[in-house]
Amino acid sequence: MIFPFFVRADWQPSGLVIKAETFARLQKEYKQYPLMETAVSKMKARVDAALEEDIDVPVPKDPAGGYTHEQHKRNYIAMYEAGIIYQITGENLYAEYVKEMLMTYAQMFPTLGLHPVEKSYAPGKLFWQCLNDDNWVVFSIQAYSFIQDFLTKEDRQWMEQQLWRPYAKFLMDENLKVFNRVHNHGLWDVAAVGMIGYALGDEALVKYSLFGKFEELEEDPEKAAAGFYANVNELFSPTGYYTEGPYYHRYAITPFLVFAQVIHNNEPERNIFQYRDGLLLKAVKALVQLSDDEGRFLPYNDAIKEMSIKAPAAVEAVDLAYEHEQSVHLLAAANLQGEVKISLGGLIIAQELAEGASHRTAVKKSAVLTDGPAGDKGGIAFLYPEQSENNGLLTLKFTQHGLSHGHFDKLSLLFRYQGHDILQDYGAVRFVNVKAKEGGRYLPENKNFAHQSACHNTLIVDGKSHFNGDFRLSSQKFGELLQFDTAHQDYQVVTARQQDLYQGVDMYRTIIQIEDEKLNDPLYIDIVKAESEEVHEYQLAYQYKGQIMSKQLETYEAAKSWKAMGANHGFQYIWEVGKGHAVSQDSRLTFLNGSKFFSLRTHVDQPTEITLGRYGANDPENNLRTEPAYFLKKSGQDIWFVSTIEPHGFIRSATDELVADTESQILKISREVQENDIQLIELHHDNGNIYQVLVASDFSLADHRSKLNGREVEWEGPIYVNIYSSGI
């Protein structure tokens, strides 16, 4: 069934993502705003270089990376950019170039069977996989729209018949399982077909792309089983979190924003950017939230650590979002990106930054991103100090597994401070596009090491990854947020639980961030409790980064020769550097990272085996970075780890050699059981304060009461915090 064509009265022939009126503004204004001037002049230089070359539209033959593959990629970029430069300069040679190339494709297209490299589950025509054909269409159909006024009616009709309609048919009907799939590949397919639909004014193609292709169309966005709406409904949580994590979030977001912009420009009455309480904009803001102050993404799950919001896809996303919400956080992100794409949002950003709009107030505040389409499958809590100059970020992750790119990292921490990784997530073991590293694919150590609990800042039970490393089991699990309390001036608290972290083992973790006026740097208390009916070996891991300045690990002995810490679950990749057994003294590791000192201290309430490790065992191909780790091991049924994570002191500069406060400033940590099974944790600090924490041992959300400093206190939820001045 084909719907009748619709051609809208307000349809702008000059664009899908970029409207004619935006080009009209660009022509007049782009030179005034440095970021946009740079974007246009760089693009024009690339286009002028492309115009020097003969048009080359080879018969598809090669797999990814091969000549015909790369040439068709170059071609769609060249057409897209030449079309934009035509619109901005009005010079016909650019339109002529696009026309000639499109004609060549239109001539060839009907002659093409499936791509000869049939390795993909969904092969394409120009490329070995349909996904790349989708990319080709998303850019080329825009190029077509940019030169519509240059084409004759006959040209347009011919291209429609030769190229666009058969391509849409191929991408939709001959790839129906992809088209109707709720997945990143499905989304690209839907966007390609939908953009052909809008470009040709074909209501049927548009509706299929929005709601999926079925005999009976369900046109309620909330109930769509496939198509654009279903992807929006399924792939982001209500806070905009993408379950695979930020590295793939960045990759996945482009077709969402691009196609949404096309919908907005052509059918504004759909209010697509307001859909589900502005979910698409939230997805962009979540991506910004998931980056640090230098724009680098938190490398949760499989992730290249250098990836940042400066990635082209993230620039595109921020720019498109900014048209619809001029938030200071998006502007700050754009400022960090240092470039704009050519779009209305990009133009507004370039103008505002050129006119000195302030984005300095974009101080990130503590927040929670939830996971799952309904937001009820765990999440990530972000703690930021209120004093932004400390530039710290501590996160507690209690999300779902994260599909095939997920890691066994339940209730793990990540801590960045003043631009440095302090407690790190290793990221992915992969060297993108490096031939010698298996052509840039994920290396075996990615699954065998980077996925495992042993290389995360979390608890490991009996030497095994969470859920015994069972991906299917882990995929059914997620943590729960028990407490998120950021309303106090001097401290913030987050508590989460993971039930059945291992069979019969529950885990709780509380992070308290303290930043009272007596502290130069925020101080973090990390409380981990594990509960079980059985006796287990519990190992708390800190993947610290830095060089050790001093350590207090009783009976510590450095290994004379290094052997792997274990045989599996990632421990086979970690050298045992040395071992100690703490019985009486709190264990302490002080290390230097950049120009800052950090101490990790853990209260010793029972004999604790302490191991220093270093990545790189069983690594003949040198795939791993040689970085350190720190493990504390206790045995028992219910155990507690009470630790402090303490930034202190500094090296003011290497050139004036002024150094201060190189030692931990905590005098003593204690934990005692009070009445009503309440734990009293106290940190005696050199500044005269005692930081007191009352914890209900069962972490229940009920009302609790206890005595503290001779007074009765009452609170709701697991944790109560008090700062007690000893009067010094």
Added chain:
Amino acid sequence: MIFPFFVRADWQPSGLVIKAETFARLQKEYKQYPLMETAVSKMKARVDAALEEDIDVPVPKDPAGGYTHEQHKRNYIAMYEAGIIYQITGENLYAEYVKEMLMTYAQMFPTLGLHPVEKSYAPGKLFWQCLNDDNWVVFSIQAYSFIQDFLTKEDRQWMEQQLWRPYAKFLMDENLKVFNRVHNHGLWDVAAVGMIGYALGDEALVKYSLFGKFEELEEDPEKAAAGFYANVNELFSPTGYYTEGPYYHRYAITPFLVFAQVIHNNEPERNIFQYRDGLLLKAVKALVQLSDDEGRFLPYNDAIKEMSIKAPAAVEAVDLAYEHEQSVHLLAAANLQGEVKISLGGLIIAQELAEGASHRTAVKKSAVLTDGPAGDKGGIAFLYPEQSENNGLLTLKFTQHGLSHGHFDKLSLLFRYQGHDILQDYGAVRFVNVKAKEGGRYLPENKNFAHQSACHNTLIVDGKSHFNGDFRLSSQKFGELLQFDTAHQDYQVVTARQQDLYQGVDMYRTIIQIEDEKLNDPLYIDIVKAESEEVHEYQLAYQYKGQIMSKQLETYEAAKSWKAMGANHGFQYIWEVGKGHAVSQDSRLTFLNGSKFFSLRTHVDQPTEITLGRYGANDPENNLRTEPAYFLKKSGQDIWFVSTIEPHGFIRSATDELVADTESQILKISREVQENDIQLIELHHDNGNIYQVLVASDFSLADHRSKLNGREVEWEGPIYVNIYSSGI
């Protein structure tokens, strides 16, 4: 014998280092030049804060770091800065502060015996060592000069009698062995006494400080046995190199420049800055030469790697030098420093940078710094590509040992590329001012590891450091430059020799830097020859930095457990990571550093044992950075190592994941003996060129002839280079 006082007609009462006319200019102009405005306003803020505090001149009691020690340091800085602010603002409260503090010192001084902490070989009065007293005087006598017009004649006379004359007497007569010593401590002592001399107009003190204190004064600067001139004569080579290396050069240079400026201001007829062909200015320029494009010093000998020309002492030196030579290299250094000190030179720099003076032409050119007072005791050769955007620096060091801070690093390389250490010098094992690291002193691993040949880019014979690690023997040795040829467009050559590197072993090393138009990056050929009558084990070490992408090391096996490579000469600190035995294939290591790939390839002309190492064995206190090393070992009498050091490809950015040329582009390396004992070395490159090198096997400087590509060629000196196009 005391000379009669002299008071010069042109004596400026307002300053020693800074003249009254400079203050007059500063008053008018400083606000116009941002760097000077910042310097003045920051200093004024510090002084205003100091004025809030009560004056505190405690009776000397504590050692370095203790309360009275730190307070007297604070005091001389406060007086110096208050004096400057008085001169700039004309406000009496600043002069009053200086006066009051000086009066307090003048009152106390006659009551002081030697400092109670008598640990030093030359104890002071206010401080435990006379060196700190010298520092105190150098700053405080300037403060005194700044407020001369504010003091009454009576005040001045009283201070002279109570403080300055007895202090000069103490520093000179009671510390004569220091005063007459040619050494950094001696120089500070001489500067302190000389500045009192100029301030009081006492010709005797001045002359002693210039020529040393002897019964009969030798007033020929070139023949001075002690005093300022002797220090200038002895401590710098004619090119301005300071034999202890750049880290100590930076420290030592301040009193030279400061006291020279005082001499210049008061006795311009001495032409002190022209002395010995401008040696003091050369010393400043050498310091700049010894820094990389980011200003970091090459960490030769004991050195903190982060130290740079941004150090306060280096800023002072560059500023003072700039008054006397407005060179573009000094201006570029000042620009990198990003600050100026308050002085005439600093004012000129601030003005020129504010007015947009160009320092972009300050491209560093290949050069040699010689070592030794006469410049005949070895040196360092610097190779820079002509194409400055490649921003590479390769140095070959053939200096003297470098006194007690020297390393066993004869004919060692250091290679920086695009701001990264590629072949590194470890620097010092020391954490300045970190209490837990032995209070910041040099750690035992400094001598036992960082000094040793095994952690340098050099040749190690029979597993021992150069000269068997004998400091006294090494102190008598230095290398010779055989060839330094930078006149060709496509290549540059440096060759040096070290005789008796070990008993009966001579070593030669040639570096050829090629940068023809077919290369994207310069290519380096590293030719090492060792000669002996006996059979030895020769081990060439490369202290590369980066992560291994691929390696071709025949029969390589990674160690299942890591053990130290050896028991002494530094090898006890290096883990053996894995081993291979190359018999037929050239060995190759490709690594990634930053966004650049590097390949180290070595021609295998005889069985070669190859070891990958990593620092950190036998390091229970974690004093070492865990960094990699690469060793190639051959046995024989005369051996050759022909290697290429090849930057290639890039990761354009982590965010667009565009990666190119990840593999070495050299097809083949060969070495063959020709007639007349000439070696023909050929590199076949993927770009179609064959890079050919003819080497006289004895490295003699004579005329040589050989056949090359069917033609007869003749050359003088050890090396002839030819680039042969295979016509591809």
